[in-house]
Amino acid sequence: MPPRALTLFDFARSGGELHGRVSLPELHRLSELLSSTQGPPVQWALQGFQRERIGMRPQAMVTLQxxxxxxxxxxxxxQAMQYAVDETVDFRLVAEEPELTQAEIEAEDEALPAVHPVDVLTLIEDQLILALPIVPMHDVCPQRDAPEPTPSRTDEAPAEDRQHPFANLRDLLGDAKKKR
Ligand SMILES: [Zn+2]
Known part of the structure; x- marks a missing residue:
């Protein structure tokens, strides 16, 4: 299990590395958004490092995958689908919730308040939730059990509906001509 309280500043300074697996039923908030919790465990890795900065103290960082x-x-x-997630995000450890400047909004890494020990399980779950698509869809949907050789009558109905306005327009124009 990922640590529930990790002192990330120390972890970054010491170049810490952690990795493991967490099963879907253990991720309660995520599970509510899934169609099932029957799936392979999520693999995660956390790496701490310090980013050198010119003329400043090094910036404590962690990378979560x-x-x-x-x-x-x-x-x-x-139909059921498996949505592949493979996300890597860099977090810049900060003392408190920052007021975001435009540069920070555009920055590739995210500021993570880390004065208090951080729940790594929550961090992992948040990243998975953020990675979920708004409208999940197969790249190419699988065929139903047996491919239908010809479209059925009901499948054609919407197309006929779409033609109606034009048919009506034609009738109206015809009426208009007759009246002239
Ligand atoms: Zn589909």
């Missing part, structure tokens, strides 16, 4: 396959329902074909 999460990798997994999350069970979701495709919103196009409504």
């Amino acid at each position: 999460v990798r997994g396959a999350l069970p979701l329902i495709c919103q196009r074909c409504l």
